[in-house]
Amino acid sequence: MGQERIIHAALLGAGTVGSGVYKLVKDLEEEIISKTGARLVVDKILVRDTTKAREGIPSELLIDRWDEILNDPQIEIVIEVMGGIRPALTWLEEALRAGKQVVTANKDLLAEYGEHLFDAAEAGKCDLHFEAAVAGAIPIIRPLRQSLVASELTEVMGIVNGTTNYILTRMTEDGMGYEEALALATKLGYAESDPTADVEGYDAGRKVAIMASIAFNSNVTFSQVYTEGITHITAEDIRYAKEFGYVIKLIGMTRLTEGGVEVKVHPMLLPEQHPLSTVRDSFNAVFIHGEACDDAMFMGRGAGQLPTASAVMGDVIDVMRNILHHSCGKIGYGCYRNLPVKSAEDTVSRFFLRIQVTDKPGALANIAGILGNNDVSIAQVVQKRSHDGVAELVIITDPVREKHFNDALSILKGMSVLKEVSGVIRVYGN
Amino acid sequence: MGQERIIHAALLGAGTVGSGVYKLVKDLEEEIISKTGARLVVDKILVRDTTKAREGIPSELLIDRWDEILNDPQIEIVIEVMGGIRPALTWLEEALRAGKQVVTANKDLLAEYGEHLFDAAEAGKCDLHFEAAVAGAIPIIRPLRQSLVASELTEVMGIVNGTTNYILTRMTEDGMGYEEALALATKLGYAESDPTADVEGYDAGRKVAIMASIAFNSNVTFSQVYTEGITHITAEDIRYAKEFGYVIKLIGMTRLTEGGVEVKVHPMLLPEQHPLSTVRDSFNAVFIHGEACDDAMFMGRGAGQLPTASAVMGDVIDVMRNILHHSCGKIGYGCYRNLPVKSAEDTVSRFFLRIQVTDKPGALANIAGILGNNDVSIAQVVQKRSHDGVAELVIITDPVREKHFNDALSILKGMSVLKEVSGVIRVYGN
Incomplete structure (x- = not known):
């Protein structure tokens, strides 16, 4: 021996x-x-x-x-x-x-x-x-660098922050408000005493930058990632989402499109049947789509x-x-493509828009007109009974360039019939 | 150059x-x-x-x-x-x-x-x-050999046959019977003209033998795998499972236990909240549990x-x-343990048992007595209204050594009050 x-x-x-x-x-x-x-x-x-x-x-x-x-x-x-x-x-x-x-x-x-x-x-x-x-603990880097390397990936989206997923799960399943759910997460050790990096989406943004770099072979840094957290999500948003058949999750997503790489972190309404919708509590999951491999998802413990x-x-x-085996350095970073990273404004999304409007004839027509003039087309709309002369409108749009949606929203905010913008959340799907 | x-x-x-x-x-x-x-x-x-x-x-x-x-x-x-x-x-x-x-x-x-x-x-x-x-397309071998190698895996269970998952999904979601769902799967190209290897669990059995070998570093061959298919699953079984909060899936599972490796393929009632329960149509998924990594699941296209x-x-x-990099042969098969493979009779399962009994006083007591004498304890029981003097009993047992359950079932079959054993399916959980 x-x-x-x-x-x-x-x-x-x-x-x-x-x-x-x-x-x-x-x-x-x-x-x-x-x-x-x-x-x-x-x-x-x-x-x-x-x-x-x-x-x-x-x-x-x-x-x-x-x-x-x-x-x-x-x-x-x-x-x-x-x-x-x-x-x-x-x-x-x-x-x-x-x-x-x-x-x-x-x-x-x-x-x-x-x-x-x-x-x-x-x-x-x-x-x-x-x-x-x-x-x-979820194998994701190695699958991206090796197993799925022959698959021309086009989309990677994930629930990559356990703290926010825990908070959103409590809000969804137990009807808690954001503050209450955050307090519980802190008490249970799921949230740090300063939860900023988690609830503002920075932690998820770092992870999605890394995944984008590996998946698309083009360097993406955290500073290029659009991040939006979950602090503005309310119990009402979650209730409405449910009414439309959706679940709200904090999603880090990156897509390879004609004009470059999209990298964003934001809350999102996902259809209840989407595999990521079933990922509860502090679990993480990454969903990918590739030309050859089609859809795949990896789920597990993201921390601990x-x-x-x-x-x-x-x-x-x-x-x-x-x-x-004297084979260190075998698989490089592989960022041999130099793809541009698109600004969030140039990406296309669907939106869930919840607003309070003066309940008088023509208000909806007025709002729909402004949306239409800005290329925002309405896929679904629900008008709720009014209280004190104010009606709640919940709109889900078709896919729209985010710049156009933001422009429309700015104009709406200047209208006298609009009392409040209560919720603006992206929606999954084309 | x-x-x-x-x-x-x-x-x-x-x-x-x-x-x-x-x-x-x-x-x-x-x-x-x-x-x-x-x-x-x-x-x-x-x-x-x-x-x-x-x-x-x-x-x-x-x-x-x-x-x-x-x-x-x-x-x-x-x-x-x-x-x-x-x-x-x-x-x-x-x-x-x-x-x-x-x-x-x-x-x-x-x-x-x-x-x-x-x-x-x-x-x-x-x-x-x-x-x-x-x-x-689901990365599973590489994660088992590399990413999760530090995690002392104890359980690997999967939906690793798309044909049967498609059939069971149609039965569950559209209320089809087995034959109807099989015919549709054949028409759509999900099932081969001779579907035996799929519906009898042989295909899944081969995959679970491979996963067991890699996960537990001990050689397991297909001939050591207990296989039971889905041909006996009825629309009624699926309806009752739903009533109890379960979904029926064909599961290939392997566990590392004190007495050796368990490797079985059989239909199973999974709790609706189990991640594998959400895997629909022809998708495949593998769920693992390890000491360090805790729970993880990989989902994707199993064929095509x-x-x-x-x-x-x-x-x-x-x-x-x-x-x-001159580093071929770096990762071997790694079956350095020589663990025994347990016979199915020596493994422990919970069972769903659906039987038709003569509806007369004492019948349930009689049946419960025989189960009890054989170490089979009842966790849940539902007795349905009788037709023509025959009542339907649906029992879910606590975990029991399969030999004891089989012994009890043999005795029940010899009883005059028992008219028919309509369904025997394993149930997930301890």
């Missing part, structure tokens, strides 16, 4: 996900040997404060200087689960250029500096894996310690196999 | 899937170069009858002798889409041992001779990819020319990358 092959790794960060990764490294020790032929050892764990005790992590592994990892020739894999743009960007670029393989769960970094990292990976002929950065750690470790095991 | 790298491949079979693969090879010609750095050329297509014209396929590529491929040193990839056990088994073994990479969509072959093929792949240090063999061909081509592109 020859000497056992050991692959040494360093972990950056020992928070929730970091502890989960370390736990799986220990739990799966023998499995990893069976699956790869080598033993995985985490030698060093980089943290800000080495004096702080961390459950399950031997304190002698803790260090606080990056150069001890960078300059350690034994360390072949750097596992980054500390988050944030700096210093992670610098460190990972240095690691890759030094020929170390990188596994990261850092969506902020990839969504803004993906191209930089991939340049560094290419320079160092290294693996850069990041399955955990999008939709946690062990689900995220399992995605990280799936990547680490893959990197180990590549190290042992 | 150096000389363009060309990778040569041969196609075995030019039927529906074969033509689809050839179409994608042509359609994706430039994409493949961008994605891999090499050009893919199909030089030879092996068919039984070279004189038959095949749409979209140049007749000069057609050959009818395997040795022309085996002995052609230029050919690095063999793409097998002809189906059947022989001669495919011999040819693929020869190809692998000769150092040619193999991509196959042949589930019959893998479900029975997977181990032989993997031995040959290991001997030749070759890739053996087969994403298309299970659930068509282009979906299947796109899965084949995803594998081919992966093999090309491996060839270019």
